[in-house]
Each structure stands twice: as C-alpha cells, then as structure tokens.
Amino acid sequence: MQAGIDSQAGPGAPAKTSLDARQTSTAPGLRLEMESVSLVYQAGTPFASRALNEISLVVEPGERLGIAGPVGSGKSSLLAVLAGMEAAASGRVLHDGREVGGKNPPAPGSIGLAFQSPESCLFEKTVYDDVAFSPRRQGLADGEVRRRVEEALAATGLDSSRFGHKSPFSLSAGEQRRVALAGVMAVDPRALLLDEPTAYLDPAARRELIARLVDLNRRTGVTMVMVGHDMQELAAFAERLVIIDGGRKAAEGAAKTILTDVDLLDTYGLDPPGTVVLSRLLSVATGRDIPAVTGEEEAVGLLLRLMADGGIMSPP
Amino acid sequence: MKVNNMISGQYYPGSSFFHRIDPRAKILAVSAYAVVLFLVAGFGGLVLLAAGLAAGIFLAGVPPSWLWRGLRPVLLLIAITFLFQVFLTGGEELARLGPIPVYREGVFRGAFLALRLMLLVLSGSILTFTTPPVLLTDALGRLMSPLTKIKIPVYELALTMTIALRFIPTLVMETDRIIKAQKARGALAAAGGPVARARGILPVLTPLFVTSFRHADELAVAMESRCWRGGRGRTVRRKLAFNRRDAAFGLALLALLAVSLWVGRFQPGELEIWR
Incomplete structure (x- = not known):
C-alpha cells in the first residue's frame, strides 16, 4: 500500500486535472449494455440454478433505470452482472462498448455498486475513513479525498463534521446505510448501481434518499440503475423500468407506462403505486375519465384541480 | 468458483x-x-x-x-x-x-x-x-448419547456442530457478497508487500466478524424465544431406526x-x- 501511495504522490497534480476535466465533461454517465446474458449458479453441480436467462438490456448514459420483479426473480444477479462483478455464463456485458466481466474488470472507478444492506460492509474505525477508503485507494491527494468524502456524505444527507469522527458501528441503521452509500458514491463512479437502497429504512428516510439520488443524477449526469420493490419509490426514481421474472425480462418501457398498467403489474405480483390506485378510485367515484398519475406531487395537483372544478367535494 | x-x-x-x-x-x-x-x-x-x-x-x-x-x-x-x-x-x-x-x-x-x-x-x-452434514452430526450425537451418563453434554455438542455446519454456507455466501462489494469499491487490489496484503483482508474480515456475531446473537435470541432449554428430555422429529x-x-x-x-x-x- 505504501508503494501505491508513493507512486501516486508524484503525478498527484495531473490526476486532479483529469478529474476536473471529467467533471466538466457533458456526458459523464456510462452506457451499460447486456446482450442475451445468462447466468448459472453452481454450474456443473447437482445444485446448478439458472439466475438469468437471455437478458438483453441497454442503459443509456445519464439515465435512471428502475428494475422491479418478484422476490428471487434475479434482480440482484442482474445488477451484479451488469456491474461486471459477476461473469455471465453466456452473452456479453458492455460498458461504453467495452466488454467486461470475468477477466475484464470494469474500468477502475467507473462503477459504484451497492448490494442489499451495504452497511454490513462497513469496516473502518471512523465514518470518514470508511468513506475515504476508495478515494485513497484511487491514489488521490488528501485535499481531494476530503472534498470527495464531504461531498459524498452530503449527497446522502450526512454532515461530515458531525459524523466524520464517529465509529460507523455506533450509528443507527439508517445512518449506517447512508455512510455505506456515501462510500460507494465517493468513488465518483460514472454509473451507480443500487440494490434496494431504501430497504429497512423508515418512510421519511426512503423518500429523502430517493430525492437525493435523483438530484445527484440530475446534477452530475451519472447513470443510475436501482433495484426496488416499492413501486411508488420507483415512480419517484425511474425514467424507465424493467420488470424481471424468473430470470427473464418480462417487460420494459417508460416508467409511467409500466407503473400505470395495473394488470401487467398484477401479473408479476407487484402492487401499483398508491397514486395510481388513487386515480383509479377517483375515476370510479367521480365517473370521469381521470388519467393515472405516478408522482405524489402530480396526485396532489390532480386532487386540487378536481376540488377546484367541483369534481369532488372539498373537505368541510 | x-x-x-x-x-x-x-x-x-x-x-x-x-x-x-x-x-x-x-x-x-x-x-x-x-x-x-x-x-x-x-x-x-x-x-x-x-x-x-x-x-x-x-x-x-x-x-x-x-x-x-x-x-x-x-x-x-x-x-x-x-x-x-x-x-x-x-x-x-x-x-x-x-x-x-x-x-x-x-x-x-x-x-x-x-x-x-x-x-x-x-x-x-x-x-x-x-x-447430509446435519444428519451426520445428528447420528454422531446419537452414537455418543451414552456419554450423557457421565455428564458430557453430548446433545449440546451435537447441536453446536450442527449449527456450525449449517452456518458454513451462510458465511461462505456472506463472504462472497462482502468480497464482491468491497471489490466494487476497489478495496481488494492484491498489491504491495505482505503487510499491505494482510491489511487488504481487513475490509472482508471486519464485516464478516461483525455479521457473524450478529448472526450468533440473533440465533441465540431466536432459540430462547422458542423455549430452547438444552437437551434434557428432548424428543426428535427424525427418528433413526x-x-x-x-x-x-x-x-x-x-x-x-x-x-x-x-x-x-x-x-x-x-x-x-x-x-
């Protein structure tokens, strides 16, 4: 490790400028692509099980893609293969057109991958050190590391000066989750892949995290893929949605189209967003053709409009 | 692999x-x-x-x-x-x-x-x-059961072994997951001297220990809440004959x-x- 730091100490300045150049670049997002990818666990043993089956998928640079599906449908496996962390049994995974997986790891620092409950991978003595781990590994200068850590913690809603010196193990589960996600974001990846980042968080924290992710994506243009099971959350996050079932791609399309297709969601045991249910109920109650809405703000707007033109009674 | x-x-x-x-x-x-x-x-x-x-x-x-x-x-x-x-x-x-x-x-x-x-x-x-490993420890426990007469906690030992075996795949999967997660953070570059490499295991070892202790703790609570009280007077579901x-x-x-x-x-x- 010492050698690594020494060798990086010399060209510290150029590293910084190249980083700056990347940040000013207009399309920093990575393009992810899968070509009929299959994945088999424990191949060649009596325990072999097929996790992914001929999946093809493109995630455009800067896009926010949601992945939904029943439990055990292969969502998490899909994420690991898409990240290039798990080698596919057949098919190709491409990052910006370059094949990855197996002996071709993804370009260093290009991928930020957070598995389910990423807080179980915290290990450093302090929050600061844990988040700083990857930037330090990337050989960045101290000042740049500090900037990355503070930015990443801020992006997850934690104040570095308040939490930086604490032990990650002394924090609440929600705070640990944020630290772990900050650790992934501190890599300053070009694609962020998150496996149910809001699982086990309280409702307020979920909403906030999703909002922060969307904000980060809009500010930096980083490609984002999120696996989720809460459709309202996916409605707030995703531009496009893929439904996985039994290791196969069951449906794909604009988030709004899929989330308002109640029958389609029902086929795969997924609950439509509450706002979609609400707009349906309103249609029935008012006898008017009310379009399904997926966003919570949209739903509020819809209610206000209906109240204004007398479609429904305003509360007494 | x-x-x-x-x-x-x-x-x-x-x-x-x-x-x-x-x-x-x-x-x-x-x-x-x-x-x-x-x-x-x-x-x-x-x-x-x-x-x-x-x-x-x-x-x-x-x-x-x-x-x-x-x-x-x-x-x-x-x-x-x-x-x-x-x-x-x-x-x-x-x-x-x-x-x-x-x-x-x-x-x-x-x-x-x-x-x-x-x-x-x-x-x-x-x-x-x-x-299957569980059956193996079960049988070992049964074979050694005469030893309970001389106050050797055979049943508890067999149970400990069964639990240990049961958790091997869990911990292996856990390790696999942690390795992948840390790899994604660039934490597992196998470079440098022996000290650096030993330190390189920490990102895997620390979370693994934390998780294992949590598993153990949760299991103990779960067993107690289901009235586990040791081997005396216990009956078995799978009778061997x-x-x-x-x-x-x-x-x-x-x-x-x-x-x-x-x-x-x-x-x-x-x-x-x-x-």
Whole structure:
C-alpha cells in the first residue's frame, strides 16, 4: 500500500486535472449494455440454478433505470452482472462498448455498486475513513479525498463534521446505510448501481434518499440503475423500468407506462403505486375519465384541480 | 468458483442404497473399516478392502469426478509418504536414480502405505458424500448419547456442530457478497508487500466478524424465544431406526472385514519389513 501511495504522490497534480476535466465533461454517465446474458449458479453441480436467462438490456448514459420483479426473480444477479462483478455464463456485458466481466474488470472507478444492506460492509474505525477508503485507494491527494468524502456524505444527507469522527458501528441503521452509500458514491463512479437502497429504512428516510439520488443524477449526469420493490419509490426514481421474472425480462418501457398498467403489474405480483390506485378510485367515484398519475406531487395537483372544478367535494 | 464449491460441500444428493443406510451404521462402518485398514498387513487384504470400497462407491452412485475432488487435497501427502518410503527403506536394490538406490522393499512399502491412505480418505469421503452434514452430526450425537451418563453434554455438542455446519454456507455466501462489494469499491487490489496484503483482508474480515456475531446473537435470541432449554428430555422429529437394509449392509461389511483381516494377517517371515 505504501508503494501505491508513493507512486501516486508524484503525478498527484495531473490526476486532479483529469478529474476536473471529467467533471466538466457533458456526458459523464456510462452506457451499460447486456446482450442475451445468462447466468448459472453452481454450474456443473447437482445444485446448478439458472439466475438469468437471455437478458438483453441497454442503459443509456445519464439515465435512471428502475428494475422491479418478484422476490428471487434475479434482480440482484442482474445488477451484479451488469456491474461486471459477476461473469455471465453466456452473452456479453458492455460498458461504453467495452466488454467486461470475468477477466475484464470494469474500468477502475467507473462503477459504484451497492448490494442489499451495504452497511454490513462497513469496516473502518471512523465514518470518514470508511468513506475515504476508495478515494485513497484511487491514489488521490488528501485535499481531494476530503472534498470527495464531504461531498459524498452530503449527497446522502450526512454532515461530515458531525459524523466524520464517529465509529460507523455506533450509528443507527439508517445512518449506517447512508455512510455505506456515501462510500460507494465517493468513488465518483460514472454509473451507480443500487440494490434496494431504501430497504429497512423508515418512510421519511426512503423518500429523502430517493430525492437525493435523483438530484445527484440530475446534477452530475451519472447513470443510475436501482433495484426496488416499492413501486411508488420507483415512480419517484425511474425514467424507465424493467420488470424481471424468473430470470427473464418480462417487460420494459417508460416508467409511467409500466407503473400505470395495473394488470401487467398484477401479473408479476407487484402492487401499483398508491397514486395510481388513487386515480383509479377517483375515476370510479367521480365517473370521469381521470388519467393515472405516478408522482405524489402530480396526485396532489390532480386532487386540487378536481376540488377546484367541483369534481369532488372539498373537505368541510 | 471456489466459493461455490464450498457451498455444495461434500454432500452429493441422491437416493442410492448407500444414501439410505442409517447414518449411525455408516459412521460405525467407516470407523471399523479404518481400524481394519491399519490391522491388515498384507497386500491381499488391502486389495480385498479396496474391492469392497469400490462396491460401496458403486452403490453410492457418486461420480468419479467427485471422488477425485475428495482425494485431491491429500494427494501431496500421499506422494510424500510414498517417496519417503521408497528412498528411506533399505533392502534389495531394484534400480538406481543417479546416485540414489531404490530398494524393492521401499517401493513395496511405499505403494502399500499410499494405497492404505487413499482407501482411508475415500472411505471417509463416501460417508460425507452420501450423508447430509446435519444428519451426520445428528447420528454422531446419537452414537455418543451414552456419554450423557457421565455428564458430557453430548446433545449440546451435537447441536453446536450442527449449527456450525449449517452456518458454513451462510458465511461462505456472506463472504462472497462482502468480497464482491468491497471489490466494487476497489478495496481488494492484491498489491504491495505482505503487510499491505494482510491489511487488504481487513475490509472482508471486519464485516464478516461483525455479521457473524450478529448472526450468533440473533440465533441465540431466536432459540430462547422458542423455549430452547438444552437437551434434557428432548424428543426428535427424525427418528433413526435400523432396518433390514442396515442389517444386510452390516453383515456384508463384517464379512468383508473378517476375510480381509484373515487374508492380510501378519505372516512371520513373509515380510520382515513389517517389524
């Protein structure tokens, strides 16, 4: 490790400028692509099980893609293969057109991958050190590391000066989750892949995290893929949605189209967003053709409009 | 790959004759086989024992590739044993490797010991190939149950072993997950000197320990909340009972061991190297 730091100490300045150049670049997002990818666990043993089956998928640079599906449908496996962390049994995974997986790891620092409950991978003595781990590994200068850590913690809603010196193990589960996600974001990846980042968080924290992710994506243009099971959350996050079932791609399309297709969601045991249910109920109650809405703000707007033109009674 | 192999462990699922034999019978059989293996002094007995084992392997329906997997870890040991015997046993000169003489007795004795070790490992593998680990510890506990009379907590020991075995795949999967997650953070570059590399394990070891302790804690609470109170007066769901199949197996094995012992008995003057 010492050698690594020494060798990086010399060209510290150029590293910084190249980083700056990347940040000013207009399309920093990575393009992810899968070509009929299959994945088999424990191949060649009596325990072999097929996790992914001929999946093809493109995630455009800067896009926010949601992945939904029943439990055990292969969502998490899909994420690991898409990240290039798990080698596919057949098919190709491409990052910006370059094949990855197996002996071709993804370009260093290009991928930020957070598995389910990423807080179980915290290990450093302090929050600061844990988040700083990857930037330090990337050989960045101290000042740049500090900037990355503070930015990443801020992006997850934690104040570095308040939490930086604490032990990650002394924090609440929600705070640990944020630290772990900050650790992934501190890599300053070009694609962020998150496996149910809001699982086990309280409702307020979920909403906030999703909002922060969307904000980060809009500010930096980083490609984002999120696996989720809460459709309202996916409605707030995703531009496009893929439904996985039994290791196969069951449906794909604009988030709004899929989330308002109640029958389609029902086929795969997924609950439509509450706002979609609400707009349906309103249609029935008012006898008017009310379009399904997926966003919570949209739903509020819809209610206000209906109240204004007398479609429904305003509360007494 | 390696991780996956560890998950499947030694058990080869199936329903062969050997799979269905009472695990207690299998444990006793393998123990008896091992003892006879070391009592037999002549090649004839060893060959008979090998034939018996081959029949057992056939009855277990385990593919040869799996046997090879069971044997591979000890091949080096077997090879070293063989070479030691070949070069360090005196007797009638057979050939010369450069300046080193090779004696007939050395080759003979080396081959004998190598075969004996191989049979020992393979007979053990048959047991683990055809018996799920949980059933194995269960049977061990049952076999040792007379020891409770002298205040040895046999049931608790067996349970501890069962839990340990049960958590191996869990921890292996956990490790796999942590390794992947840390790799994604660039935390596992295997570069630098030994100190750097040892430090490089920390990102895996620390979370693994934290998770293991949490698992242990949760399990303890879960067991207590389900009124676990030790082994006294406990009944079991899977009752083990010896049946005709076990009896037939036992008799066949006894016959094999007896004949092997007689054929391979120590005969003075025949092999002075077996002092």
